[in-house]
Amino acid sequence: MSTVTDTKKKAPAGERVADWADGRLGIYTLAKANMRKIFPDHWSFMLGEICLYSFIIIILTGVYLTLFFHPSMNEVEYAGPYVPLQGQLMSEAFNSTMHISFEVRGGLLIRQIHHWAALIFLAGMFVHMMRVFFTGAFRKPREINWLFGFLLFFLGMFTGFTGYSLPDDLLSGTGVRFMQGAILSVPVVGTYLSMFLFGGEFPGGDFVARFYSAHVLLLPGIMLGLMVAHLILVFVHKHTHFEGPGRTNKNVVGMPLLPVYMAKAGGFFFLVFGVIAIIAAIASINPIWALGPYRPDQVSTGAQPDWYMGFAEGLIRVMPGWEINLWGHTLVLGVFIPLVIFPAVLGAIAVYPFIESWITGDKREHHIAQRPRNAPTRTAFGVAWITAYMIMLVGGGNDLWATHFHLSINSITWFVRIFFFAGPVIAFIVTKRICLGLQRRDKDKVLHGRESGIIKRLPHGEFVEVHEPLSQGELHRLTAHEQYAPAELPPAVDENGVERKIGRMEKLRVKLNKGYYGEDNQIAKPTVEEYKEIQSGHGHH
Amino acid sequence: MSSQEISEENLPAGQDTAHGAVKVADDPFADPGLPPHKPRIQDIDERAARRSERAVAFMFTLSMLATVGFIASYVIFPVDKIVYIWPFGRVSALNFALGLTLGAALFFIGAGAVHWARTLMSDVEVADERHPIEASPEVKAKVMADFAAGAAESGMGRRKLIRNTMFGALSLVPLSGIVLLRDMGPLPEKKLRTTLWAKGKQLINMNTHEPLRPEDVAVGSLTFAMPEGLSEHDHHFQTEIAKAALMIVRIQPEDIKDKRELEWSHDGIVAFSKICTHVGCPISLYEQQTHHVLCPCHQSTFDLSDGARVIFGPAGHALPQLRIGVNEKGFLEALGDFDEPVGPAFWERG
Ligand code: HEM
Ligand code: FES
Numbered sequence: 001m002s003t004v005t006d007t008k009k010k011a012p013a014g015e016r017v018a019d020w021a022d023g024r025l026g027i028y029t030l031a032k033a034n035m036r037k038i039f040p041d042h043w044s045f046m047l048g049e050i051c052l053y054s055f056i057i058i059i060l061t062g063v064y065l066t067l068f069f070h071p072s073m074n075e076v077e078y079a080g081p082y083v084p085l086q087g088q089l090m091s092e093a094f095n096s097t098m099h100i101s102f103e104v105r106g107g108l109l110i111r112q113i114h115h116w117a118a119l120i121f122l123a124g125m126f127v128h129m130m131r132v133f134f135t136g137a138f139r140k141p142r143e144i145n146w147l148f149g150f151l152l153f154f155l156g157m158f159t160g161f162t163g164y165s166l167p168d169d170l171l172s173g174t175g176v177r178f179m180q181g182a183i184l185s186v187p188v189v190g191t192y193l194s195m196f197l198f199g200g201e202f203p204g205g206d207f208v209a210r211f212y213s214a215h216v217l218l219l220p221g222i223m224l225g226l227m228v229a230h231l232i233l234v235f236v237h238k239h240t241h242f243e244g245p246g247r248t249n250k251n252v253v254g255m256p257l258l259p260v261y262m263a264k265a266g267g268f269f270f271l272v273f274g275v276i277a278i279i280a281a282i283a284s285i286n287p288i289w290a291l292g293p294y295r296p297d298q299v300s301t302g303a304q305p306d307w308y309m310g311f312a313e314g315l316i317r318v319m320p321g322w323e324i325n326l327w328g329h330t331l332v333l334g335v336f337i338p339l340v341i342f343p344a345v346l347g348a349i350a351v352y353p354f355i356e357s358w359i360t361g362d363k364r365e366h367h368i369a370q371r372p373r374n375a376p377t378r379t380a381f382g383v384a385w386i387t388a389y390m391i392m393l394v395g396g397g398n399d400l401w402a403t404h405f406h407l408s409i410n411s412i413t414w415f416v417r418i419f420f421f422a423g424p425v426i427a428f429i430v431t432k433r434i435c436l437g438l439q440r441r442d443k444d445k446v447l448h449g450r451e452s453g454i455i456k457r458l459p460h461g462e463f464v465e466v467h468e469p470l471s472q473g474e475l476h477r478l479t480a481h482e483q484y485a486p487a488e489l490p491p492a493v494d495e496n497g498v499e500r501k502i503g504r505m506e507k508l509r510v511k512l513n514k515g516y517y518g519e520d521n522q523i524a525k526p527t528v529e530e531y532k533e534i535q536s537g538h539g540h541h
Numbered sequence: 542m543s544s545q546e547i548s549e550e551n552l553p554a555g556q557d558t559a560h561g562a563v564k565v566a567d568d569p570f571a572d573p574g575l576p577p578h579k580p581r582i583q584d585i586d587e588r589a590a591r592r593s594e595r596a597v598a599f600m601f602t603l604s605m606l607a608t609v610g611f612i613a614s615y616v617i618f619p620v621d622k623i624v625y626i627w628p629f630g631r632v633s634a635l636n637f638a639l640g641l642t643l644g645a646a647l648f649f650i651g652a653g654a655v656h657w658a659r660t661l662m663s664d665v666e667v668a669d670e671r672h673p674i675e676a677s678p679e680v681k682a683k684v685m686a687d688f689a690a691g692a693a694e695s696g697m698g699r700r701k702l703i704r705n706t707m708f709g710a711l712s713l714v715p716l717s718g719i720v721l722l723r724d725m726g727p728l729p730e731k732k733l734r735t736t737l738w739a740k741g742k743q744l745i746n747m748n749t750h751e752p753l754r755p756e757d758v759a760v761g762s763l764t765f766a767m768p769e770g771l772s773e774h775d776h777h778f779q780t781e782i783a784k785a786a787l788m789i790v791r792i793q794p795e796d797i798k799d800k801r802e803l804e805w806s807h808d809g810i811v812a813f814s815k816i817c818t819h820v821g822c823p824i825s826l827y828e829q830q831t832h833h834v835l836c837p838c839h840q841s842t843f844d845l846s847d848g849a850r851v852i853f854g855p856a857g858h859a860l861p862q863l864r865i866g867v868n869e870k871g872f873l874e875a876l877g878d879f880d881e882p883v884g885p886a887f888w889e890r891g
Contacts, residue, residue, distance in 0.1 A: 038669035075774070081621055089773055105620050108636045109643070141674045174822055174838065181820025181885035191729035191887050199726045201733070201780050202821070238671055246575030251668040253575065260662045267654025274648025281640020282629050296783035297747075297765070297815060299823045301837045316855060317839040321819065323857035328891040334857045335820060335885070367671055399840060409840050410853065446570075472573045479570040531569055 039261040040241035040254035042369075044135075047128035048234075049265060051152075053272040054121035055227065061114040062216060068104055070096040071166065071212035073205045082289050090168075090293035093208045097167040097288055112280035118160050119285075120276060122308040125153040129349075133382050135369035137240045138353040140362075145233040148226050150350040155223050157308050162215040164286065164306060168208055171286075173294025174303045177202065182316070185335035203296060240369040243480040245473035249367050304397065312342050314395030318416045349385055352378075359512045360484060373442070374481040376435035377516045383431040384424035391419050432521075439523040442478045445470065446526045447534050469535070479525050486521075487513035578665045593660040600653035607646035614638035729889070734882045736768075736784040738863060743769040744787065744812065744873040752872040753789070758810050761829035764789040765815065768875070784883050786815035786823060787863060789873075792832055792846050799848035805864040807873065812863040813849050814883040817841055819856035821884045834860075857886055 011019070022028045039045075072092040078085045080095070081102050090098075100107035129149060132138055138146035161179075165172045180202045184190045199206030238252045247253045255261055291300055305313055315338035322333040356378060357363075372379040394401060395416035402409045449467035456466050470478070487510045494500050515521060583590040618635040625631050676684070697704050743752040747765040758764050766787040771778065789812045797803045802811060813834075815823050822838035832846040841854030849860035861883050864876040882890050 038667055073779075075778075103620060105615055105635060106639050108633060109639050112636075112640075177821045178838070184885045184887040187888050189888075191733060191889060194887075195726040195729050195732075196722070197726070202783055203779050205776075205779075237674065238669070245573050246666075246668060248572070250671050252671055253666050253668045255664065255666065260658050260664070263654045263658035263662060267651040267658065270647045270651030270654065272651075274644045274646070274651055276644075277640050277647060278644035281637050281644060282632075284632075294779075296779055296821075297767075297786035297823045299825050299837055301825070303822075303838055316820065319855055321841070321851060321855045321857035323886055325891060329888055330886045330890040331888075332857060332886040334855055365673060399837075472569065472571070473576055475570050476572050480572070528568055528570060535569075 034235065035258050036256040037235070038238075038252050038254045038256055040239050040247075040252060042242065044131045045239065046268065047124060047131050049268055050124040050272055051121060051128055052227065052231070053269045054117045054124060054276070055223070056269070057117040057273055057276060058114060058121060059220065059224075061110045061117065062220070064110050065100065065114060066216060068096060068100045068107060069093070069166070069212075071209045073168065073203075073208050085289060085292065088293065091208065093166060093168040094288065094293040097169075101289065109277075109280055112283075112285050113276055115164070115285045116279050116283075117276050118163060119306060119308075120272075122153070122156050122160060122306075125149070125156055126308075129153060130382065130386070133349070133352070134372040134379055135240065135242075136366065136375055136378065137369050139366040140357065141237055141365050142233070142240075143353045143357070145230055145237070146353050147350065148230045148233070150346075152223055152226050152230065154346060155219055155226075159215060159219040159223065160306055160308060162211040162219065165211050166208060166215060167286070167288050168294050169286075169288040170291040170294050170298060170300050171288075171303055173203065173296070174299055175305050175309070176207065177296065178313075178316070182335055182339050185332035185339060187329075187331060187336065190332075203294070238367070240367050242369045242371070244477045247368075249365070252367070304400070307393070310393040310396035311345075311389055312338070312396075314392035314398075314416065315341055317398055318392075318395045318413050318420070345385075345388060349382075352381070359509055359516060361487070361509075361513075362484075368481075370481065373435040373438040374522075376432045376439070377521060379435050380428040380432040384428040387423045387427040388420055391416055391423050395420075436520075436523055443523055443526050446475055446478050447531055475531075481525070483522060483525055484513075484517040486516075486518040575666060575668065581660065581664065583660045590661060593656065597653045597657045597661070600649040600656065604646045604649035604653070607642045607649065611639060611642035611646060614642055733784075733884075733887060733889075736878055736883060737771055737781050738768050738785060738787075738875045738878045740875065740877045741868070742875045743868065744789065744865065744875065745769055745771070754871055755808055755810055755867060755873060758789055758791045758873075760791045762790075763825075763827040763834070766812070766873075783821075784816065787812050788815040788824065788827075788834070789813075790827065790832065790845055796832070796846050798846055802846075802848050802862060805862050805876075807865050807867055810865065810873065811845060812865050812873075812875075813843075813845060813860040814863070814879060816860075816884040817856060818851075818858050818860060818883075818885060819854070824860075 010016070018027065070092045074092050075089050076092055076095050078088050078090055078095060078098065080086070080098050082098060085098070097111070100111055102108070132142075132146065132149065161175070165176050180194055180198065183194045183197065186193060194202065197207070197210070198204045199210070239254070241247050241252055241254065244253075292298075304310075316335065319334050319338050322337075324331040324333060372382075395413070398409055398412045398416070401407060401412050449469040452466045452468045454466040455463050457463055489502060489507065489510050490500055492500060492502075583593050614635065618638055620633075620635055622634040623631050624634045624637070626637060629637075692698065744766040745751065745768065746753050746757065747767055752769065753764065753766060766789055767782060768785050768787075771781055771785065775781070789810060791810050792806075794803060794806070794809045797806065797809070797811070805811070817824055817836040817838065819836065819839055819841050822836050824834050824836045824843070826835040826837060827833075827845075828835070831844070833842050833844055833852065834849075835842050836854070836856070839855050841856035842852050843849045843856070843860050844852050849862065851857070851859060861879040861881050863879055865873055866876050868874045
């Protein structure tokens with residue numbers, strides 16, 4: 001480009017820098033494809049951005065914390081300015097967190113931003129994951145990216161857990177003890193795992209240093225890699241968009257990366273950071289000085305983990321204390337079963353996309369974000385899953401519920417035990433009905449138009465509400481969704497009269513498929529004929 | 542599997558077939574194409590556009606002021622100054638000022654940028670085409686051919702000996718890494734079965750650090766004790782107290798329902814492990830009428846008048862009891878270690 005030597009004017013400095021970089025990095029080719037890349041706009045597409053930005057905030061503040069934090073369990077006597085703890089023995093980890101909170105100017109703020117951002121990061125990932133789930137955005141070609149996202153959520157929980165264990169305070173130490181007790185319950189190898197993780201017996205003198213390297217290096221490193229891969233795939237697949245006039249499976253409608261999306265997304269980073277900084281200024285979190293240093297023989301009442309561990313907490317609280325002693329060994333089912341259910345419930349949502357694509361047998365690419373009502377069975381499953389999750393969160397705070405609402409722990413425990421199983425079933429049935437109801441309403445709207453709120457008196461005296469016909473764009477939007485025909489088993493004998501072998505899995509698949517797309521499981525879209533008939537006939541009220 | 546055959550015909554007609562992007566007279570549901578762009582007030586009225594410009598610039602200016610405020614707060618407010626601010630209560634002045642100014646400095650950059658994008662940058666929607674992620678058959682064929690050529694040139698398929706030994710070497714080499722993890726910790730052996738308690742060790746009051754006499758144990762309260770010889774300054778204090786922590790109560794001997802408990806008590810004084818048998822929290826709450834103790838973590842409740850058996854909650858077995866007596870100096874002493882492991886259950890517990 002600017003290699004032309006005979007031009008009088010030199011290219012502007014910015015261009016010359018870009019040329020230099022292009023000669024080495026090939027940035028023009030990269031920019032050609034991406035600079036004006038189109039991004040669709042919808043509020044729910046910002047959820048993923050919240051996750052990305054809070055992760056960046058976490059890294060920035062985390063690096064700052066490493067400047068002052070000492071990941072050591074050596075016991076020291078507190079000699080800082082916080083009077084109630086003076087003279088008390090505590091680990092250097094706790095001591096240095098006290099130092100960050102009371103002596104480093106701005107240290108408390110950064111600690112609180114780090115912690116608040118972690119809570120928002122995990123909440124953001126949870127809601128973002130649900131958005132992807134309920135709009136079917138996990139379908140081909142995005143299944144792998146769904147798994148990347150799920151792994152980020154899963155690892156995020158452990159990064160958060162190792163993080164809030166670092167200050168070695170009375171609350172987090174109790175959480176670590178909980179984890180160690182859970183590890184001990186693992187049959188055969190539990191005690192070995194515990195000894196290896198803690199460098200001996202609990203709590204020993206190693207776990208803070210070990211958690212530290214996992215927390216600041218290993219886990220965030222993996223997560224950073226996953227996040228980059230996640231974003232690359234978003235670029236490659238391009239974003240999904242909702243159906244509507246001009247929006248098809250073969251295009252993507254929105255605004256270009258430069259300038260609109262860049263300004264909005266870049267601006268949104270500052271908004272998220274700003275809001276978290278303000279929260280950190282006005283709402284204190286994890287005031288470790290009020291809790292005191294960890295001692296395995298002391299405990300604070302009302303011990304609660306961060307919200308994302310509440311599910312595991314609930315499982316362990318409501319599980320009956322089953323223990324089986326046989327041949328000199330103990331099977332600690334009361335703890336081990338929750339330890340297994342925890343990944344199993346999370347895993348259920350992780351593998352769902354693969355199950356759905358097996359049921360539909362659909363191998364095509366999907367780039368339209370579905371409206372949840374148009375996939376009633378999936379939506380119902382998702383709500384059922386959330387219900388189970390939320391019921392366990394309730395279980396995780398059973399003592400808080402009991403004291404706030406004057407209930408007995410016993411009845412809450414039984415409520416959680418029963419509704420962990422019954423709740424999802426009820427939620428499934430109710431959600432599916434609501435979805436079908438909404439589908440019916442859409443159909444009515446298409447066929448009869450929108451209720452205008454205007455009441456008209458007909459010549460013969462009857463009062464009717466005037467229905468306005470929908471615009472063609474709206475008609476298209478409400479009828480553009482795909483509908484599968486239910487699968488059928490092939491006839492038991494083929495054309496040559498030979499008996500056909502149908503595998504058991506195939507039978508199951510067809511059965512499930514009917515549950516998704518069979519009669520009563522979706523409302524057939526209005527057809528053009530129905531529409532015309534109604535519009536020409538009695539359609540004028 | 543036959544799944545493919547069946548499903549193909551059940552797939553919905555791809556909605557793209559309906560997309561002529563023009564209004565088709567006999568299909569009222571056809572895609573009318575992108576709606577025309579509706580101009581904003583800023584697109585038509587230059588005065589409105591200038592107002593937006595000023596608003597954006599104002600927000601960026603606020604951000605600059607906030608950063609100045611941040612630095613000023615850092616310098617002005619002492620780190621230990623506490624102030625009362627309604628409705629937040631007593632807060633650190635420095636933390637409050639730094640957070641708000643930093644928050645405002647960031648927030649107004651964001652608000653300015655978003656306002657700029659929404660009011661002044663083009664909001665015309667554009668469509669980009671999507672291309673299938675899958676490669677075309679030609680590309681695939683080329684890749685397969687390249688791969689076959691590469692594989693053939695390597696001789697992997699022909700020279701089985703090389704292939705097999707390579708796989709062997711590659712699968713063995715990670716073993717070194719696993720072996721290196723061996724020193725992460727010791728083997729469990731009997732470590733979880735024993736505590737510092739032993740015959741003749743006096744019970745030291747956790748609060749006063751004095752040996753306990755029977756008269757020190759009052760009815761209706763929990764007393765916490767640790768074994769004689771252990772000090773908070775010991776290197777292994779945390780690990781030892783995690784197993785040895787003891788709670789002591791006095792119960793009228795006739796109220797003790799469990800025969801062994803009575804035998805192991807001294808004059809109604811019973812000593813139990815303080816570590817919950819569920820997942821190891823220390824027990825801290827005592828209900829003196831019922832002699833129930835409660836673990837605050839997951840509400841396991843144990844009846845100290847009946848062998849500390851579990852009467853509620855997720856714990857799986859009773860709290861271990863320590864056999865106690867009184868030595869010749871009149872102090873409470875242990876008559877041995879616990880006869881079963883304290884704390885959470887594990888596979889080898891039996
Ligand atoms: C990726 C997600 C991450 C999450 C969810 C997370 C979460 C947390 C949480 C909840 C705490 C407890 C803070 C408190 O209340 O005291 C913490 C502490 C800490 N984190 Fe992170 N963190 C993450 C990444 C990082 C990174 C990348 C670094 C450093 C490079 C880091 C450095 C630290 C340090 C040094 C502490 C201990 C200091 C203290 O507690 O004051 N974290 N983390
Ligand atoms: S640790 Fe005591 S009830 Fe769970």
